[in-house]
Amino acid sequence: MGIRPILSTLLRHKITAALLILQIALTCAIVCNAVFLIHQRLQRMDIPSGIAEHDLLQIQLAYIGDRPDAYAQAQTDLATLRQIAGVQAVALANQLPLSGYAMSNSGIKLRPHQQHESLQVASYYGQNLLSTLGVRLVSGRDFQSEELLDLKAVMPALHSSDLKHLPHNVIVSQAVAAHLWPGQDALGKTIYVGNDIPLQVIGVSAPLARPDALQLGAQYSIVYPIRLTSTEGGSYVIRTAAGDRERVLASALAALKQLDPDRIVLQQRTYDELRQRFFESDRAMAGVLLGVILSMLVITALGIAGLVSFWVAQRRHIIGVRRALGATRRDILQYFQTENFLLATIGVALGMALAYGMNLFLMQHYELPRLPSIYLPAGAIALWSIGQLAVLGPALRAAAVPPVVATRGS
Amino acid sequence: MFGYYLDMALRSLRRNRALTALMVVAIAMGIGASMTTLTVLHVLSGDPLPRISSTLYAAQLDPRDMGGYRLEDEPPDQVTWIDGMNLLRAKRADRQALMTGGSVAIQPAQSALDPFYEPARYTTADFFSMFDVPFKYGHAWGASEDAARAAVVVISNKLNDKLFGGGDSRGRMLRADGHALRIIGVLGDWRPNPHFYDLNVKNYGSDEGVYLPLSTSQDLHLAHLGSAGCWGNGGADATPVAPCVWLQFWVQLYTPARANAYRQFLIHYSQEQKALGRFPRPPNVRLRNLMQWLDYQHVVPGDIQLQTWLALGFLLVCLVNTMGLMLAKFLRRAPELGVRRALGASRQALFVQLLVESGVVGLAGGLGGLLLACLGLWMVRRQPTDYAPLAHLDGAMLLLTFVLALGASLLAGVLPAWRACRVSPGLQLKGH
Numbered sequence: 001m002g003i004r005p006i007l008s009t010l011l012r013h014k015i016t017a018a019l020l021i022l023q024i025a026l027t028c029a030i031v032c033n034a035v036f037l038i039h040q041r042l043q044r045m046d047i048p049s050g051i052a053e054h055d056l057l058q059i060q061l062a063y064i065g066d067r068p069d070a071y072a073q074a075q076t077d078l079a080t081l082r083q084i085a086g087v088q089a090v091a092l093a094n095q096l097p098l099s100g101y102a103m104s105n106s107g108i109k110l111r112p113h114q115q116h117e118s119l120q121v122a123s124y125y126g127q128n129l130l131s132t133l134g135v136r137l138v139s140g141r142d143f144q145s146e147e148l149l150d151l152k153a154v155m156p157a158l159h160s161s162d163l164k165h166l167p168h169n170v171i172v173s174q175a176v177a178a179h180l181w182p183g184q185d186a187l188g189k190t191i192y193v194g195n196d197i198p199l200q201v202i203g204v205s206a207p208l209a210r211p212d213a214l215q216l217g218a219q220y221s222i223v224y225p226i227r228l229t230s231t232e233g234g235s236y237v238i239r240t241a242a243g244d245r246e247r248v249l250a251s252a253l254a255a256l257k258q259l260d261p262d263r264i265v266l267q268q269r270t271y272d273e274l275r276q277r278f279f280e281s282d283r284a285m286a287g288v289l290l291g292v293i294l295s296m297l298v299i300t301a302l303g304i305a306g307l308v309s310f311w312v313a314q315r316r317h318i319i320g321v322r323r324a325l326g327a328t329r330r331d332i333l334q335y336f337q338t339e340n341f342l343l344a345t346i347g348v349a350l351g352m353a354l355a356y357g358m359n360l361f362l363m364q365h366y367e368l369p370r371l372p373s374i375y376l377p378a379g380a381i382a383l384w385s386i387g388q389l390a391v392l393g394p395a396l397r398a399a400a401v402p403p404v405v406a407t408r409g410s
Numbered sequence: 411m412f413g414y415y416l417d418m419a420l421r422s423l424r425r426n427r428a429l430t431a432l433m434v435v436a437i438a439m440g441i442g443a444s445m446t447t448l449t450v451l452h453v454l455s456g457d458p459l460p461r462i463s464s465t466l467y468a469a470q471l472d473p474r475d476m477g478g479y480r481l482e483d484e485p486p487d488q489v490t491w492i493d494g495m496n497l498l499r500a501k502r503a504d505r506q507a508l509m510t511g512g513s514v515a516i517q518p519a520q521s522a523l524d525p526f527y528e529p530a531r532y533t534t535a536d537f538f539s540m541f542d543v544p545f546k547y548g549h550a551w552g553a554s555e556d557a558a559r560a561a562v563v564v565i566s567n568k569l570n571d572k573l574f575g576g577g578d579s580r581g582r583m584l585r586a587d588g589h590a591l592r593i594i595g596v597l598g599d600w601r602p603n604p605h606f607y608d609l610n611v612k613n614y615g616s617d618e619g620v621y622l623p624l625s626t627s628q629d630l631h632l633a634h635l636g637s638a639g640c641w642g643n644g645g646a647d648a649t650p651v652a653p654c655v656w657l658q659f660w661v662q663l664y665t666p667a668r669a670n671a672y673r674q675f676l677i678h679y680s681q682e683q684k685a686l687g688r689f690p691r692p693p694n695v696r697l698r699n700l701m702q703w704l705d706y707q708h709v710v711p712g713d714i715q716l717q718t719w720l721a722l723g724f725l726l727v728c729l730v731n732t733m734g735l736m737l738a739k740f741l742r743r744a745p746e747l748g749v750r751r752a753l754g755a756s757r758q759a760l761f762v763q764l765l766v767e768s769g770v771v772g773l774a775g776g777l778g779g780l781l782l783a784c785l786g787l788w789m790v791r792r793q794p795t796d797y798a799p800l801a802h803l804d805g806a807m808l809l810l811t812f813v814l815a816l817g818a819s820l821l822a823g824v825l826p827a828w829r830a831c832r833v834s835p836g837l838q839l840k841g842h
Contacts, residue, residue, distance in 0.1 A: 264525055296724055
């Protein structure tokens with residue numbers, strides 16, 4: 001059947017048709033961008049931390065008042081925790097990947113007196129750090145325990161620029177090595193931090209995500225040979241089998257309490273909980289977006305169905321005449337389906353331009369990447385299907401109009 | 411006349427129940443989504459101190475070394491200990507306070523309560539008068555306590571309830587980090603949102619329970635909580651000697667002229683420090699008032715803005731949807747309208763009649779939207795965000811819901827009504 005009669009009918013309902021097209025266009029544009037936003041969030045939530053996530057526990061303690069013997073106490077704590085059945089390794093770490101709060105960042109330079117930093121990285125340190133977290137070394141070696149300096153001694157040395165009592169070695173993550181020395185061996189290279197403090201790279205680690213500010217490069221991190229205590233913000237990280245986590249956490253807390261009851265537990269959780277918390281807002285945002293997309297598609301489908309029902313009722317007489325003149329039910333059905341397809345096509349074409357415009361606005365104001373072009377045909381197919389689905393009911397009703405209607409008055 | 415139109419509108423709406431329901435639901439969903447996000451946006455971008463915010467300013471200086479220097483750089487958000495103390499002593503503003511965040515371990519006297527950590531604020535005396543902080547019992551400390559590093563403390567209403575059952579606790583001792591501090595005041599209900607004076611801790615829903623003199627906090631080595639921006643060999647440590655910014659400096663200046671004079675003073679101070687060799691960079695100062703400061707710090711989360719845009723887009727789709735349905739409905743009634751025209755009703759009368767019909771749809775949609783917005787805000791409050799507990803509908807937003815719903819439905823009705831009342835009286839009568 002030709003398109004011409006459909007067009008001429010639509011032209012007589014210009015405003016209504018235009019409104020329908022506008023609705024389809026707006027829905028298409030918003031849905032394309034919202035689906036893209038959801039995809040971005042899901043992608044972000046997928047970032048690998050690089051550590052043995054399901055096997056780790058974190059306990060953070062705080063003392064009341066000053067503790068001169070904090071370093072000795074920390075060694076006792078670590079030894080006691082290691083004795084607990086099921087514990088594979090224990091670390092005392094300054095921060096953890098994706099914990100949402102960076103205790104420490106460093107600006108790296110490649111030469112002394114370099115004006116601008118080459119890279120902003122997260123700096124990790126602590127005792128038994130990499131082995132407990134399950135981050136393997138790609139090349140080079142891990143720190144020996146006697147190489148570690150105490151943070152309380154490093155701080156004054158830092159202020160007096162006393163290079164002798166500052167770390168000389170560093171471990172960088174693969175991502176840092178690849179960024180600073182593309183295609184070269186990072187081992188033995190020197191980086192500079194602060195007022196040109198030189199550090200020699202002795203190891204390159206597998207990926208290790210930073211605690212926050214992922215936009216600065218999710219995997220840019222380095223490890224210093226420094227140890228700290230819980231008075232300086234460190235927390236105990238315990239590695240155990242995933243199935244033992246709850247039991248080990250309870251025993252560890254009991255053991256620590258027994259060693260010194262005058263400490264406050266600030267944090268006690270599995271690493272999975274920590275990671276869950278970090279991406280909570282992304283998950284919520286994705287949920288909101290999904291809800292809006294679904295509501296919008298339902299409203300649009302119902303709107304199309306309602307409008308076409310009206311048209312069918314309005315054209316009952318004409319449909320009857322056409323049926324009397326020999327049009328089959330199939331012809332009538334196809335008429336409404338083709339009409340809807342035409343409207344949806346114009347709407348989708350307009351919607352793609354709108355989607356692109358919206359994406360430009362979002363790129364400017366919310367640092368989003370460009371909308372990949374695959375979203376546009378996907379959006380078109382979605383709107384076409386919804387249109388056809390919505391029109392089916394009223395169109396079937398139209399096809400059921402008997403030819404005898406033609407003989408009655410309008 | 412209006413009563414008659416209303417009656418006709420209700421009759422007409424009843425005739426096409428499904429269609430009416432569709433229009434009402436579309437408006438309700440659009441309004442519900444928009445009001446949920448607009449309420450959150452309204453709460454988050456509000457003025458925490460509406461009466462005095464225009465007289466409060468955050469002072470910024472640039473004490474950093476030349477590493478990474480760019481001409482267009484903004485100065486750091488916080489100040490160093492030395493600069494903060496210098497500006498405080500200069501007393502060139504009407505009021506001034508130097509402060510930072512902290513965290514202290516509280517050991518309750520009654521053994522039923524375990525020791526716990528409480529967020530604290532270490533500040534100089536003007537904090538309370540400058541920010542117009544209400545007191546339930548007692549009063550703030552003064553300059554003499556600041557100078558004497560007195561072991562005094564002001565606590566929040568909430569902490570007072572927790573520790574002393576809400577009684578007048580003046581003169582009692584608070585054990586904090588192993589030190590005994592004498593309570594001299596209890597705050598009234600005071601929780602400014604956003605937490606404008608220190609956005610390094612938590613932007614919303616922050617409740618510091620303990621306030622004590624900055625000098626005392628240094629004496630007792632109480633823990634700092636917040637961020638420390640360092641350069642050179644600064645190791646992120648918040649101490650007076652470190653090359654780090656970790657304190658907030660706020661001033662109150664009653665007139666714009668005073669503010670300009672203060673800005674000049676900051677420039678002059680920076681030049682002086684440069685001459686002394688302390689500031690390697692050229693003078694770079696900012697003096698933003700409270701609302702400018704919040705804007706500069708982007709306190710309203712980007713996600714909230716994005717959700718608001720999305721909801722408004724959704725409302726637009728619902729509006730276009732309703733407009734199309736209303737047009738179809740009104741045009742269908744052309745015969746009836748033609749009869750009314752032929753019987754002497756003016757075009758204007760028909761137009762008003764049809765608009766009343768869309769208004770009724772709008773009001774019903776607004777009511778539904780209000781319910782959906784309440785549901786939406788309940789869901790927002792269940793989210794684990796800082797601002798979750800703040801998401802409540804207030805009077806202004808309630809009014810806006812109905813204004814928006816009525817406005818949207820009338821807007822959706824204008825074009826269809828205009829189109830429908832152009833019927834010519836004769837033409838429609840012929841067929842019948």
